[in-house]
Amino acid sequence: MVLLRSLVFYLGLATATLVFVPLGLLLLPLPFATRFRVMSRWSAFNLWSLKAICGLDYQVTGIENIPRQAGIILCKHQSAWETLALQLVFPAQVWVLKRELLWIPIYGWGLASMAPIAIDRAAGMRALRQIVAGGKERLARGIWVVIFPEGTRVAPGKRGRYQPGGGMLAAETGCPVVPVAHNSGYFWPRNSLRKRPGRITMAIGPVIDSRGRSAEEITRLAEEWIESTVAQLPAPAPPA
């Protein structure tokens, strides 16, 4: 049953993608904030259908911590869910992502229309420079930058190595850093079609003031908050 519901959910997601990608390309002449408002409806639809079809809902705590000034979101990465939810919780944003995602037919074109900072993960130091240069340019335009510091999705209960790119961008720009924790991996496991019914909790942490701090310190503070908060979130036992 869970599998069937999940397949219906993905059918909706694919259909919505076929609608939104041409829309995203048509809207390209419009300002980014306007396009984001339209294109994030794709995420709103998918989260709505996730609740309606799979019974998977979510709650957000700490929304008062989001500053008015555009900042850098350092977010735990356990599934694709957080890439959707962040679009509904935070203002207009771009994502730091591996460039391979843009090569996916149709979906990748839609993604490419939203000004992502696409990096070559194998490039090391050059990838870090891409994050700082690209992030700086978008923050200056008042657009938030989403970074998953672990670089890739990590199973619940596990911790990836926190990469320095986000902290470097913050130290360089002095923009506020907002850490985000959640427990999506228990309900939307990576490399699995099945969506477990339940309620994901997303917790937004207090702003980390990056002014006068080193990149290493910013990354460490974010990691400490994210990991200690993730450890407190509900960890439902896997289904029998």
Add this chain to the structure above:
Amino acid sequence: MKLVVLDRDGVINVDSRDYVKSEQEWQALPGSLDAIGRLYRSGYRIVVVTNQAGIAHGKLNAEILAAIHQKMLAHLSQYGGVIEAIFFCPHAPEDHCNCRKPKPGLLRELSRRLRVRLHGVPCIGDKLSDIEAALAVGASPILVRTGHGQAIVDAGEVPHGVPVYANLRAAVDAILSQGSAASR
């Protein structure tokens, strides 16, 4: 949608004449965390709205306040409770800001950020400023006798029609019994 707004000092935790200015100084009032946990598990969303003039007076900073709230949330999680948001005013009375209670600025900010209406929402506090802020936005103030509450009752200053309960536990009991009566 069911929402309850709580004051912090004197309602959830022991108030201090010289501000609660460290994690160690934050001590829950007996029964308060259990009450919040029951409220949450009964389907209520819970938001805290608190004056923190200690920040303006240099007694603590926003990072220490964040650590204090982290302790509060961690202890609350042991009772199965979740606080959705904590809005604080960092100003002193002489700053004449719009957010410090009895001004309704923080409640309005809450309403805007959470996209909720405050009309009829229970607001539990221990000071007249809590009651006045709640009345200013059309919410339903509730006074508890903990913190400064008993002194207000003794002085006969409780505004007409504002219910008074011994503590947060009793106030939550009343909200839950009214809620279940309304749904019957």
